[in-house]
Amino acid sequence: xxxxxxxxxxxxxxxxxxxxxxxxxxxxxxxxxxxxxxxxxxxxxxxxxxxxxxxxxxxxxxxxxxxxxxxxxxxxxxxxxxxxxxxxxxxxxxxxxxxxxxxxxxxxxxxxxxxxxxxxxxxxxxxxxxxxxxxxxxxxxxxxxxxxxxxxxxxxxxxxxxxxxxxxxxxxxxxxxxxxxxxxxxxxxxxxxxxxxxxxxxxxxxxxxxxxxxxxxxxxxxxxxxxxxxxxxxxxxxxxxxxxxxxxxxxxxxxxxxxxxxxxxxxxxxxxxxxxxxxxxxxxxxxxxxxxxxxxxxxxxxxxxxxxxxxxxxxxxxxxxxxxxxxxxxxxxxxxxxxxxxxxxxxxxxxxxxxxxxxxxxxxxxxxxxxxxxxxxxxxxxxxxxxxxxxxxxxxxxxxxxxxxxxxxxxxxxxxxxxxxxxxxxx
Numbered sequence: 272x273x274x275x276x277x278x279x280x281x282x283x284x285x286x287x288x289x290x291x292x293x294x295x296x297x298x299x300x301x302x303x304x305x306x307x308x309x310x311x312x313x314x315x316x317x318x319x320x321x322x323x324x325x326x327x328x329x330x331x332x333x334x335x336x337x338x339x340x341x342x343x344x345x346x347x348x349x350x351x352x353x354x355x356x357x358x359x360x361x362x363x364x365x366x367x368x369x370x371x372x373x374x375x376x377x378x379x380x381x382x383x384x385x386x387x388x389x390x391x392x393x394x395x396x397x398x399x400x401x402x403x404x405x406x407x408x409x410x411x412x413x414x415x416x417x418x419x420x421x422x423x424x425x426x427x428x429x430x431x432x433x434x435x436x437x438x439x440x441x442x443x444x445x446x447x448x449x450x451x452x453x454x455x456x457x458x459x460x461x462x463x464x465x466x467x468x469x470x471x472x473x474x475x476x477x478x479x480x481x482x483x484x485x486x487x488x489x490x491x492x493x494x495x496x497x498x499x500x501x502x503x504x505x506x507x508x509x510x511x512x513x514x515x516x517x518x519x520x521x522x523x524x525x526x527x528x529x530x531x532x533x534x535x536x537x538x539x540x541x542x543x544x545x546x547x548x549x550x551x552x553x554x555x556x557x558x559x560x561x562x563x564x565x566x567x568x569x570x571x572x573x574x575x576x577x578x579x580x581x582x583x584x585x586x587x588x589x590x591x592x593x594x595x596x597x598x599x600x601x602x603x604x605x606x607x608x609x610x611x612x613x614x615x616x617x618x619x620x621x622x623x624x625x626x627x628x629x630x631x632x633x634x635x636x637x638x639x640x641x642x643x644x645x646x647x648x649x650x651x652x653x654x655x656x657x658x659x660x661x662x663x664x665x666x667x668x669x670x671x672x673x674x675x676x677x678x679x680x681x682x683x684x685x686x687x688x689x690x691x692x693x694x695x696x697x698x
Contacts, residue, residue: 283574284366290574293317293365301538301647308566310536312649315573319537319649320369320400321360322661325353325388327672329375331404335431335466337501337634338375339668346693350384352676356653357391363658366396367576369422378407386419393420400425402464404432405446410453422580423460425493426450431466440465440474444481451488460579462491467517469497469509475517479524479629486550486625490579494521498634500665514544514633521546521629525555530629534559538649541641545630549610551617558626561606567598582626637666 284290298306298313306313327342360370370392377385378401392399401408401416405426413424428447430440437443447463454461465471465478475494482492494517497508522530530546537543549556559565577585590607593599614624632650635641640662651658654671664671675687678695685698 284576286366287574290317290365293363294573302643305536305539305647307536309534309562309569311569312538312647314569316368316537317364318368318651318658319543320371320651321364321658322371322373322402322650322652323353323356323360323388323392324373324375324652325377325385326374326380328379329404330379330406331376331432331434333431333466333503334433334505335468335497335503337498337503337665337668339672340502341669342375342502342672345672345690347380348676348690349678349688350387351679352655352688353388354391355679356655357388357395357397359657360653361395361397367398369398369400371400371402371425373402376403376407377401378403378412382412382415386415389416389421390419393422398422400462402427404428405450405453408450408453413454413457413459417457417459421459423462423490424454425462425464427464427466429465429467430471431468440471440478447481448485451485455488458580460490461488462493463489464493464495467494467496467512468505469512472509472512472516472520475520476524479521482627482629483525483548483550483555486548486627487623489627490582491628491630493630493632495632495634498636498662498665500634500637500662501668508636514541514631517631518544521631525629527555527557529557531557531559531562532631534562534565539644539647542633542644542647543631543649545628547626547628549614550625550627551614551622554614554617556610556613558610564602564606567602583624586626634665635662640666 294313294317297317301310301313312318326347327338327345329338357370360368372388389399399421401421401424403424403426405428408424428443430443434443434446437446451461463482467475478492482489496512496514496517497505499506499508518530518532525548532544532546535545537545547558549558579585593603611618617624635644645660645663648660650661652661652664654664655674655676673691675689678686678688683697687696687698689696
């Protein structure tokens, strides 16, 4: 991976040696074909993110759903089990990893327990994220979670949820705007997730424009192509529904001739792709157009934590530190000058410059799991068996959620929690 020169004036993770070991482990887990200079896993990240499922219950009945037919009958895991899984995430992947607090919908968990879970994740030097449909994610709940260390909130809103009086993605923008205002001003990053299917594919350009307009609050928009898995009612995936089709419609929406989807690789190329844009009131600027510069960035900043909750501050710190080095002063300076020139009109008018990332997840059908993609997965679920690919968990969810879970030491001997009954049992 080459010699790395530490960037001056930027903090690094406390235990760099530990991260080096974990990054090397991730790198060696990847198939050789994917150990490329633009690969994020193993170079800067030990994993993309890890899901912590704190309930199997949900307050919506989506036409595309990764839960199983038996999920609603499963009792919530004891908080001590979840704390243990949080500790295992930290041991497996190290500090700074994003942990999705999810379900079902995690807001159905007791509020006190949800806050304790978020706080525990933060105390372990991980980054807690709330993945919710937003129905119960009130402003005061988000405030309390932010005070407990919540790093970001990801609202999932789309037409698969069959919300009354909202037949289209465009009509659902009213709900998205309501959620944006709930989160505005809080010290959390805001993400929106959208499941893409044949019925809303042609609305993706409109959604891309919507998220661009709200990039003062929304930092990421994730589009997830339909997968035939779980208890979802729609069992056929339209042939035109591909990551390429979604990417093209995002491009149309942002109004650029092309987008640099191939600059960054996260895990397997058939699973994920992303692009980062700088935004002004009426303009989007692709900031991943120089792949060689991005590869150098991955190497030189591999142990520097970035806070996406405050993008302007983070960007200023990175630019100030990078431009002290000859390479970044020349190559990076020229790159930055080109982007500033592209935004010159907005800068002259003193408009706010924002940032948004568009991401595409291409989840697999339960009946068509690709072992190569499983081996190179970037999105894990922490289970009692350890981290397992999200697609694999979704394909056989009952195998995981029905298992008796061992508990800590007890004077009377080994004990287990039975999620089918909610009872604590002796061995």
